[in-house]
Amino acid sequence: MRVLILGITGAVARRVAMGLHARKHTVVGIDTRPWPDAPKGIEVHVEDLRKRAAEDLFRTRRPEAVVHMATVTSLRVQGEERHRINLGGTRVVFEHCQAYGVKHAVFVGRHTFYGAAPDSALYHTEDEPPKELASFPELADLVAADLYASTALWRTPQLATSVLRVCYTLGPSAQGTLATFLRGRRVPLVAGYDPLFQFMHEDDVAAAIVRAVEKRPRGIFNVAGPQPLPLSVIVHQAQRIGVPLPLAVLRQLIGRFGLPRLPPGALNHLKYPIVVDARSFHTTADFQHQYDEIQTVQSFLAANPPPPPRREQVRQRLETLGVIKR
Amino acid sequence: MRRQEVEERLGRLELPFNAYGVDPYGVSRWHLGVVFEVQAFFYRNYFRVKCQGIEHVPARGRAMLVGNHSGGVAVDGAMVVASCFLEANPPRLAQAMAEKFIGAMPLASVWASRCGHFTGLPENAQRLLEDERLLLVFPEGARGTAKLYPQRYDLVDFGTGFMRLALKTRTPIIPFGFLGGGSAIPTVANLYGLGRALGMPYVPVTPYLLPLPLPVPLEIHYGEPLVFEGTGNEEDSVIQGYVEQVKARIADIIERRRHERWQGEVKP
Numbered sequence: 001m002r003v004l005i006l007g008i009t010g011a012v013a014r015r016v017a018m019g020l021h022a023r024k025h026t027v028v029g030i031d032t033r034p035w036p037d038a039p040k041g042i043e044v045h046v047e048d049l050r051k052r053a054a055e056d057l058f059r060t061r062r063p064e065a066v067v068h069m070a071t072v073t074s075l076r077v078q079g080e081e082r083h084r085i086n087l088g089g090t091r092v093v094f095e096h097c098q099a100y101g102v103k104h105a106v107f108v109g110r111h112t113f114y115g116a117a118p119d120s121a122l123y124h125t126e127d128e129p130p131k132e133l134a135s136f137p138e139l140a141d142l143v144a145a146d147l148y149a150s151t152a153l154w155r156t157p158q159l160a161t162s163v164l165r166v167c168y169t170l171g172p173s174a175q176g177t178l179a180t181f182l183r184g185r186r187v188p189l190v191a192g193y194d195p196l197f198q199f200m201h202e203d204d205v206a207a208a209i210v211r212a213v214e215k216r217p218r219g220i221f222n223v224a225g226p227q228p229l230p231l232s233v234i235v236h237q238a239q240r241i242g243v244p245l246p247l248a249v250l251r252q253l254i255g256r257f258g259l260p261r262l263p264p265g266a267l268n269h270l271k272y273p274i275v276v277d278a279r280s281f282h283t284t285a286d287f288q289h290q291y292d293e294i295q296t297v298q299s300f301l302a303a304n305p306p307p308p309p310r311r312e313q314v315r316q317r318l319e320t321l322g323v324i325k326r
Numbered sequence: 327m328r329r330q331e332v333e334e335r336l337g338r339l340e341l342p343f344n345a346y347g348v349d350p351y352g353v354s355r356w357h358l359g360v361v362f363e364v365q366a367f368f369y370r371n372y373f374r375v376k377c378q379g380i381e382h383v384p385a386r387g388r389a390m391l392v393g394n395h396s397g398g399v400a401v402d403g404a405m406v407v408a409s410c411f412l413e414a415n416p417p418r419l420a421q422a423m424a425e426k427f428i429g430a431m432p433l434a435s436v437w438a439s440r441c442g443h444f445t446g447l448p449e450n451a452q453r454l455l456e457d458e459r460l461l462l463v464f465p466e467g468a469r470g471t472a473k474l475y476p477q478r479y480d481l482v483d484f485g486t487g488f489m490r491l492a493l494k495t496r497t498p499i500i501p502f503g504f505l506g507g508g509s510a511i512p513t514v515a516n517l518y519g520l521g522r523a524l525g526m527p528y529v530p531v532t533p534y535l536l537p538l539p540l541p542v543p544l545e546i547h548y549g550e551p552l553v554f555e556g557t558g559n560e561e562d563s564v565i566q567g568y569v570e571q572v573k574a575r576i577a578d579i580i581e582r583r584r585h586e587r588w589q590g591e592v593k594p
Binding site: 192 | 344345346348349350351352354426429430431432433435436439440445447449450453
């Protein structure tokens with residue numbers, strides 16, 4: 001099968017590309033970032049998805065399946081540009097899919113779209129609408145892109161559409177929201193709260209997307225693997241130091257003193273759980289995760305040990321410069 | 327000794343804890359250990375709880391414990407949960423459907439959820455029952471705990487959600503009567519304004535002001551399981567009829583036990 005992957009240089013997308021390539025599919029990728037050491041046989045084009053050259057790839061390569069992972073999730077990119085990429089890009093993808101006879105489109109979204117609230121059900125099902133907009137407007141474009149992709153299910157019935165709402169990824173690459181949050185030595189927590197976090201090994205996420213490409217399940221699916229864990233347990237097992245701070249203090253400190261930068265809405269994700277029920281995907285796509293929650297945390301820890309204390313870092317730097325001797 | 331007993335019972339609790347001692351709902355073995363050690367003291371030594379009919383609680387599989395609220399704070403719920411853990415064989419974790427405000431409160435939300443008590447939403451309840459868990463429901467809701475001392479044995483209106491859920495999930499209902507909570511926390515007034523300010527439905531006031539429970543003997547009486555046939559989509563009048571049967575059964579348990587105490591009969 002000819003598969004076009006949009007946003008192919010992301011950590012998970014690379015794994016998807018290699019997984020599909022290993023299963024003898026023809027893989028073509030588009031990204032604005034290069035992938036210099038891409039395996040032989042995987043064709044990578046450095047293009048903007050919204051430009052003519054990208055459409056040419058749809059026309060000339062005639063992919064049978066398209067995996068759309070070219071959304072910007074980093075909250076550092078904000079404003080008009082982010083909206084243009086996420087919403088405009090998603091619209092372009094589905095227009096091209098329709099125009100060039102693509103049979104199957106996979107949209108990779110996030111489970112955080114369901115929103116974190118004290119009165120939400122613990123396990124969210126696909127029947128629930130994404131309702132994160134009220135408390136976390138920074139996610140509006142992503143939620144809108146997810147809903148736009150979902151409408152393709154009835155707008156273009158000839159195109160099989162799979163909307164995947166994938167939980168946090170964790171693994172050796174240390175990319176993704178949760179991994180970035182855990183990267184430092186100290187991890188801020190909201191005092192008095194300890195939400196459940198649901199995560200999957202990045203290889204399992206890639207395997208799930210490969211499975212979706214091959215099985216072509218039509219509909220909206222939550223994608224999750226092992227059971228969730230309380231955030232404090234993840235922090236402890238990743239050998240990080242949890243720093244519980246009152247919410248008012250955390251709001252002031254976030255983005256300073258080495259703490260990760262988070263918009264105010266994201267703080268709700270440190271108070272209340274977002275956990276999804278993925279039974280539908282497991283059944284429809286016949287998918288089983290390979291890594292349990294313990295192996296997943298261990299794989300992250302093995303590749304990303306906690307940074308040494310600041311004092312030790314300064315000492316090492318001074319030693320390197322020859323200012324002090326060991 | 328209490329610690330040993332709690333540890334031994336925790337070991338027999340049939341929940342799928344992982345290597346970190348956490349189950350798929352976030353129920354934590356460590357948190358349960360701490361809470362049950364405290365609850366065991368209150369259950370055995372402080373309230374000297376008398377529990378009757380625990381054999382009606384199934385050893386495994388889905389079931390719904392449905393009873394009356396008694397006492398201005400959740401002493402009744404805590405003691406029912408403790409009775410299922412300390413008296414049942416094998417021990418069972420009764421998972422209560424908590425009021426929504428608890429989920430928003432710092433610390434309370436963590437301890438409640440780590441011990442398996444989630445916000446009272448139909449989705450949460452259905453999932454737990456389909457997972458063969460033991461659910462604890464007080465259909466009187468917050469109105470039940472707001473009863474003042476003179477109304478301590480009365481039952482206020484029951485919600486009907488629990489019955490639709492029981493029919494939908496084919497779950498047996500185990501009615502229970504809780505006695506003594508009204509005397510343990512003799513509520514003389516409820517401060518609704520202060521409660522709203524604190525994010526709670528109300529704050530109960532006792533003659534000694536604080537809603538701290540007195541060391542009054544408490545009683546829990548479990549009745550025989552009630553099984554209703556249906557789909558959960560029946561007319562309101564049908565559901566209301568079933569709910570009234572459960573309510574009458576609970577009222578009967580309470581009245582019978584009050585009569586026995588008045589007659590001076592001592593039954594186990």
